[in-house]
Amino acid sequence: MTMNEAFVALNWQTVPTLPARSPQAHKGSFGHVFAVGGGPGMGGALALACAAAYRVGAGLVTAVGHPSAIPYLAAWLPEATWRDWPARFGDLPEQAVLAVGPGLGQGLAAHDLLLEIGTLSHPQVWDADALNILARFGPELLAADAPRLFTPHPGEAARLLGVTVAAVQSDRAAAICRLQARYGGYWVLKGHHSLLLGGAGRWLCPLGNPGMATGGSGDVLTGILAGLLAQDLAADKALSLGVCLHARAGDLAAARMGEASLLARDILAAVPHALQELAQNHDGN
Ligand SMILES: NC(=O)C1=CN([C@@H]2O[C@H](COP(=O)(O)OP(=O)(O)OC[C@H]3O[C@@H](n4cnc5c(N)ncnc54)[C@H](OP(=O)(O)O)[C@@H]3O)[C@@H](O)[C@H]2O)[C@@H](O)CC1
Numbered sequence: 622m623t624m625n626e627a628f629v630a631l632n633w634q635t636v637p638t639l640p641a642r643s644p645q646a647h648k649g650s651f652g653h654v655f656a657v658g659g660g661p662g663m664g665g666a667l668a669l670a671c672a673a674a675y676r677v678g679a680g681l682v683t684a685v686g687h688p689s690a691i692p693y694l695a696a697w698l699p700e701a702t703w704r705d706w707p708a709r710f711g712d713l714p715e716q717a718v719l720a721v722g723p724g725l726g727q728g729l730a731a732h733d734l735l736l737e738i739g740t741l742s743h744p745q746v747w748d749a750d751a752l753n754i755l756a757r758f759g760p761e762l763l764a765a766d767a768p769r770l771f772t773p774h775p776g777e778a779a780r781l782l783g784v785t786v787a788a789v790q791s792d793r794a795a796a797i798c799r800l801q802a803r804y805g806g807y808w809v810l811k812g813h814h815s816l817l818l819g820g821a822g823r824w825l826c827p828l829g830n831p832g833m834a835t836g837g838s839g840d841v842l843t844g845i846l847a848g849l850l851a852q853d854l855a856a857d858k859a860l861s862l863g864v865c866l867h868a869r870a871g872d873l874a875a876a877r878m879g880e881a882s883l884l885a886r887d888i889l890a891a892v893p894h895a896l897q898e899l900a901q902n903h904d905g906n
């Protein structure tokens with residue numbers, strides 16, 4: 622058996638879904654996502670991640686961004702609260718989930734933020750520049766134990782392993798296993814047929830399309846995963862549901878607008894439809 626065969630294809634009809642909401646629920650029942658990123662010129666990445674966390678059901682979302690990102694974010698997503706960099710996380714609520722990296726940049730301020738986040742035990746999603754900084758500083762940056770989901774594209778995976786993108790792509794299964802061995806946690810190696818490595822499972826996502834190869838698409842996935850963790854989904858479930866939901870939303874959006882025209886915000890807009898489809902699948906099962 623090759624390593625690739627050990628990764629089982631996920632099935633959209635049976636992927637885990639969100640539990641039904643209690644009639645007594647309030648926003649505090651659905652967790653609080655703190656999305657950290659939005660460095661100069663990249664507020665959009667942070668905004669997409671925040672909106673995606675809300676769209677999958679997070680009760681509250683706070684954007685932690687560079688001051689230049691905030692006016693735009695406040696106008697585009699008034700549902701989010703926000704904090705400026707430099708931020709400190711001493712007062713994080715117990716139920717907080719962190720999503721770090723979308724548009725973060727790789728300067729000193731970003732490094733300081735990650736140094737502190739690495740000491741927190743709250744569940745975390747690490748993406749984009751958080752991964753680039755992790756590649757530079759190594760696993761010591763992950764000082765405290767915490768449930769952590771890492772979401773590299775092949776370029777980020779190559780930096781984390783110190784190899785070329787071609788080496789990652791030539792044996793994606795070996796690459797994701799090496800990533801987990803080096804850094805711990807739960808992983809998705811993004812791209813055509815994303816591979817997922819959880820605590821208990823090795824999966825492949827057969828959904829998605831090359832229309833999703835567009836700026837901001839991965840930022841939407843980061844927000845989705847954080848929003849699911851915030852609702853107390855176990856890391857394995859959040860990983861398999863989140864990656865499939867994102868890819869299915871991408872397929873629904875591509876069916877409407879075509880692959881070439883797809884924008885990350887179209888994937889975001891299709892997330893509620895994909896979630897409703899999933900709920901119907903489960904009702905029918
Ligand atoms: N609106 C905003 O604010 C947005 C802000 N953004 C923010 O920008 C920051 C930089 O992030 P980034 O991903 O754009 O740059 P970077 O890490 O250098 O990776 C690019 C290189 O990686 C590789 N590569 C990637 N995918 C691959 C694949 N599937 N298959 C194979 N290779 C692949 C590829 O390498 P190559 O093939 O060229 O060798 C490529 O050149 C980050 O903070 C992010 O959040 C973006 O999210 C966009 C929207």
Ligand SMILES: Nc1ncnc2c1ncn2[C@@H]1O[C@H](COP(=O)(O)OP(=O)(O)O)[C@@H](O)[C@H]1O
Pocket residue numbers: 749774811812813814815828829830831832833834835836837838839840841842867
């Ligand atoms: N050819 C493809 N087939 C399926 N999914 C793809 C393809 N290309 C990109 N994607 C998906 O789109 C997303 C792109 O993420 P990423 O490269 O981090 O973009 P960004 O940094 O611009 O947000 C990932 O979820 C990836 O799996």
